[in-house]
Amino acid sequence: MRKDDIQRYNANERSNHWAVAILFILAGLSGLALFHPALFWLSNLFGGGPWTRILHPFLGVAMFVLFLGLMVRFWRSNYFSGNDRKWLGSLNKVLRNEEEGVPPIGKYNPGQKLLFWVLVVTMLVLLVSGVVIWRAYFSHLFGIELIRLSALLHAAAAFVLVLSIIVHVYAAIWIKGSFGAMMSGRVSRLWAKKHHELWYDEVTKQERK
Amino acid sequence: MATQNIIARSATTTTPPSIRQVDEVAKLIDVSKCIGCKACQVACSEWNELRDEVGHTHGTYDNPADLTAESWTLMRFTEHENTAGDLEWLIRKDGCMHCAEPGCLTACPSPGAIVQYANGIVDFNQDKCIGCGYCVTGCPFDIPRISEKDKKAYKCTLCNDRVSVGLEPACVKTCPTGAIVFGSKDDMKHHAEERIEDLKSRGFENAGLYDPAGVGGTHVMYVLHHADKPSLYADLPNEPAISPMVSLWKGVTKPLALLAMGAAVLAGFFHYVRVGPQRVEEEEEHEAPAEPVVKKQDPAVHTFDPRQP
Numbered sequence: 212m213r214k215d216d217i218q219r220y221n222a223n224e225r226s227n228h229w230a231v232a233i234l235f236i237l238a239g240l241s242g243l244a245l246f247h248p249a250l251f252w253l254s255n256l257f258g259g260g261p262w263t264r265i266l267h268p269f270l271g272v273a274m275f276v277l278f279l280g281l282m283v284r285f286w287r288s289n290y291f292s293g294n295d296r297k298w299l300g301s302l303n304k305v306l307r308n309e310e311e312g313v314p315p316i317g318k319y320n321p322g323q324k325l326l327f328w329v330l331v332v333t334m335l336v337l338l339v340s341g342v343v344i345w346r347a348y349f350s351h352l353f354g355i356e357l358i359r360l361s362a363l364l365h366a367a368a369a370f371v372l373v374l375s376i377i378v379h380v381y382a383a384i385w386i387k388g389s390f391g392a393m394m395s396g397r398v399s400r401l402w403a404k405k406h407h408e409l410w411y412d413e414v415t416k417q418e419r420k
Numbered sequence: 421m422a423t424q425n426i427i428a429r430s431a432t433t434t435t436p437p438s439i440r441q442v443d444e445v446a447k448l449i450d451v452s453k454c455i456g457c458k459a460c461q462v463a464c465s466e467w468n469e470l471r472d473e474v475g476h477t478h479g480t481y482d483n484p485a486d487l488t489a490e491s492w493t494l495m496r497f498t499e500h501e502n503t504a505g506d507l508e509w510l511i512r513k514d515g516c517m518h519c520a521e522p523g524c525l526t527a528c529p530s531p532g533a534i535v536q537y538a539n540g541i542v543d544f545n546q547d548k549c550i551g552c553g554y555c556v557t558g559c560p561f562d563i564p565r566i567s568e569k570d571k572k573a574y575k576c577t578l579c580n581d582r583v584s585v586g587l588e589p590a591c592v593k594t595c596p597t598g599a600i601v602f603g604s605k606d607d608m609k610h611h612a613e614e615r616i617e618d619l620k621s622r623g624f625e626n627a628g629l630y631d632p633a634g635v636g637g638t639h640v641m642y643v644l645h646h647a648d649k650p651s652l653y654a655d656l657p658n659e660p661a662i663s664p665m666v667s668l669w670k671g672v673t674k675p676l677a678l679l680a681m682g683a684a685v686l687a688g689f690f691h692y693v694r695v696g697p698q699r700v701e702e703e704e705e706h707e708a709p710a711e712p713v714v715k716k717q718d719p720a721v722h723t724f725d726p727r728q729p
Contacts, residue, residue: 245529245552247674248431260530260550261571306691308698346553346566358557359665362527366669370677374684381688387699401700 216397217414225396227280234274235376241267242369268345275338282331288318289328293409295321315408322382329375336368428536430528436535444540446605447578447589449513450615450643451653452624453599456481456495456511460591460600464493467579467590487514489567489574493591496654512642512653513591513600516563516576518542520636523662524573526670527558533573540605540639541580546572558670560635560660578639608641615643634661 220228241263244253254263294314298305299321301313319327343353343361350358383390388402403411424440465471472490477483481497493515500508522542525534533548534555544555544564551571555564564573579589587593588602601611612629619627628647631637642656650656 247678248433248531249678251431251531264550264552308695350553359663362557363665363669373681377684385692385697387697399700405700
């Protein structure tokens with residue numbers, strides 16, 4: 212770490228992110244245990260089937276509530292803008308680690324923005340459908356057809372969410388420096404310039420002021 | 421005792437132990453013979469040692485008002501005015517239908533919590549039940565109930581314990597009018613035919629057997645005087661089937677989704693192998709003057725070697 216590193220995430224943002232991440236792992240594993248028989252053994256991690264059933268919804272609600280924090284923090288920075296369409300058009304180059312012809316982008320690249328909005332939608336669907344199929348407290352309030360639809364939507368949204376997070380985690384492994392950014396909060400100037408040039412320009416402009 | 425007659429087991433993707441071959445059984449409930457005495461309800465609670473809480477009347481003969489985790493069978497009374505303007509008192513003994521294609525078993529996520537025996541009985545193993553209520557979601561007949569006491573799902577077992585030692589279910593044993601009979605499914609169908617013929621000869625043209633094909637047939641069947649309108653009988657489903665939403669939820673989508681998740685992880689791994697990580701290049705990193713890690717210092721201890729000039 213150097214003295215001239217740029218702060219990308221403050222301590223609150225990082226803590227919020229990792230709290231959601233931990234709850235995602237717990238809610239995800241307990242949910243996958245019920246998702247397919249091949250993964251039922253995961254219920255052992257939570258103390259067996261009944262405990263998995265008891266804990267999963269609480270973990271899910273906690274994840275949603277904390278995700279609201281991330282949503283509020285990062286909402287504005289995730290509006291699509293300027294070069295985003297062009298960047299997505301050159302996604303092939305991005306995936307080959309080529310930089311020529313890839314337009315500069317702001318604090319988040321369109322892939323990250325897409326992830327953000329997918330998370331917003333899936334988290335909402337998971338919360339609402341999850342409440343409907345929460346047998347112990349809420350299912351008696353709803354009709355059977357709505358419960359069936361919710362069970363289907365819950366599984367579908369969870370699938371999309373897990374898939375998106377797999378991509379998100381891999382991107383953090385692939386793009387060196389981004390994991391550190393979420394751990395220490397700081398990135399090198401070169402990293403910022405290389406991956407988020409418009410954001411870098413903005414930051415340096417403010418520094419000069 | 422080893423179980424060798426399980427033809428379907430919840431949340432199990434391999435073939436369960438199913439070598440033993442037995443005839444399919446069925447309980448036939450002749451609605452036209454039922455007098456609504458509720459002896460079957462009492463026999464059920466006696467045999468199974470169930471004592472439901474005493475509830476409140478809600479203005480009909482239905483008592484208790486609904487199936488519960490401790491009331492596995494229930495007479496449902498319907499007052500029906502037929503086209504001639506006569507009142508018909510339709511009494512249907514409700515309870516698990518023991519479907520050949522059970523929606524509860526399809527929906528259940530816990531391995532072995534619901535099993536289907538070769539004789540057609542669908543039974544819940546409460547010690548493996550996790551209490552999620554997916555069986556309720558899957559059932560086309562609204563039968564399973566989650567107990568308030570232990571959060572496990574319960575329903576009629578078709579007296580599996582009695583049937584497995586050659587006895588008929590308790591409700592059959594006790595029925596004073598012979599409205600409930602029990603035997604091999606073929607025999608019961610044959611018996612139903614005779615009853616239907618009799619009913620037709622007495623003016624019930626639409627009399628027929630309720631053995632709905634939408635769930636592959638059932639191991640509890642009804643003789644109905646109005647088989648063309650099952651829903652007359654306290655909303656018995658006209659064409660019961662596992663809901664398409666349940667089939668989609670628990671069908672081929674699940675293994676495909678699992679495969680997709682696995683493929684995504686592998687895609688990432690091989691992307692890393694083939695394309696490699698995206699680093700801020702070394703030279704770029706070294707543009708900034710780096711401080712040396714180890715500083716050269718004059719050693720504190722000086723040695724003297726006399727052989728050295």
